[in-house]
Amino acid sequence: MAQGIQSIVVACDGSEHSSHAAKMAADLAKATGQPLKLLAVFPGTRAERLIVSGVLQSDIDEEANEYGRKAFDTAKKTVSGMVEPTEEVLLKGDPAKEIIDYLEDNPGTHMFLGRRGDSLVRSLTLGSVSEKVVRHAHGPVTVVSE
Numbered sequence: 001m002a003q004g005i006q007s008i009v010v011a012c013d014g015s016e017h018s019s020h021a022a023k024m025a026a027d028l029a030k031a032t033g034q035p036l037k038l039l040a041v042f043p044g045t046r047a048e049r050l051i052v053s054g055v056l057q058s059d060i061d062e063e064a065n066e067y068g069r070k071a072f073d074t075a076k077k078t079v080s081g082m083v084e085p086t087e088e089v090l091l092k093g094d095p096a097k098e099i100i101d102y103l104e105d106n107p108g109t110h111m112f113l114g115r116r117g118d119s120l121v122r123s124l125t126l127g128s129v130s131e132k133v134v135r136h137a138h139g140p141v142t143v144v145s146e
Contacts, residue, residue, distance in 0.1 A: 004107075004108050005032075005034060005108055005109075005110050005140070006034070006107075006108030006109070007034055007035045007036075007037055007086075007106070007108065007109055007110070008025050008028055008029045008032075008034050008035070008036050008037070008109075008110050008112065009025075009036075009037045009038070009039050009089075009102075009106075009109050009110070009111050009112070010022045010025040010026075010036065010037075010038060010039065010075060010111075010112040010113075011039050011040070011041070011095075011099055011111065011112065011113045011114070011129075012038050012039065012040045012071040012072060012074065012075040013040060013041075013071050013095075013114075014067075014070045014071040014074045015114060015116065016114075017114030017115060017116050017144070017145070018071070018074070018075065018113075018114040019074060019075065019078045019114070020114055020144045020145075021112040021113055021114040021142075021143075021144040022038075022075040022078045022079055022112070023078055023079065023082075024112060024142065024144050025079075025112035025142075026078070026079035026082040026083045027082065028110070028112075029082075029083045030082050030083050034110075035086040035087070036079065036083045036084075036085050036086065037085060037086060037087040037088070037089060038071075038072050038075050038076070038085045038087070038088045038089065039088075039089045039090075039091070039099070039102060040067065040068045040071040040072060040088075040089070040090050040091070041090075041091045041092065041093065041094075041095040041098045041099065042063075042064035042067045042068065042090065042091070042092045042093075043093075043094070043095060044092060044093040044094050045094075046063075046067075047060055047064070047092060050063065064090065064092055065090070067090075068088070068090035072085075072088045089102070095129045096129045096132035096133055096136075097132075099111065099113070099129070099133050099137075100132070100133055100136050100137055103133075103137045103138065103139050103141075104138065107138075107139065108139075109139060110139070110140045110141075110142070111133065111137065111139070111140070111141045111142070112141075112142045112144060113129065113130045113133060113141065113142070113143050113144070114130075114143075114144050114145070115128065115130045115143050115144065115145040116128065116129075116130075130143045
């Protein structure tokens with residue numbers, strides 16, 4: 001394992017892809033004794049749609065917390081019996097930007113992401129979260145695909 005790694009973080013969204021990433025991250029955490037942290041990002045586009053619809057900020061916060069809870073519960077179920085996550089981090093905004101910012105603010109983090117497998121056209125025109133993170137992150141990032 002690379003020197004200087006202080007924690008292993010898996011980006012969770014409740015999908016099967018992030019569950020695969022969580023399992024791989026848990027395997028590494030268990031093998032190295034590093035703490036495993038869970039990170040979820042409530043998409044800013046979703047929050048913006050709610051704001052435009054006239055939803056109260058407190059309701060948006062509640063929906064964000066529910067999103068995080070589901071993502072974290074799915075990841076914890078996946079890693080159950082392997083390692084116990086030491087922290088849950090819920091962020092709000094553009095997922096790629098928030099993950100990149102998190103990595104900048106937390107040096108020594110090895111990030112694990114699941115790749116959703118968007119179509120080639122979508123990936124080429126919009127770029128995927130995992131591609132953006134790999135392109136701009138400073139530090140180790142592992143992208144897990146099925």
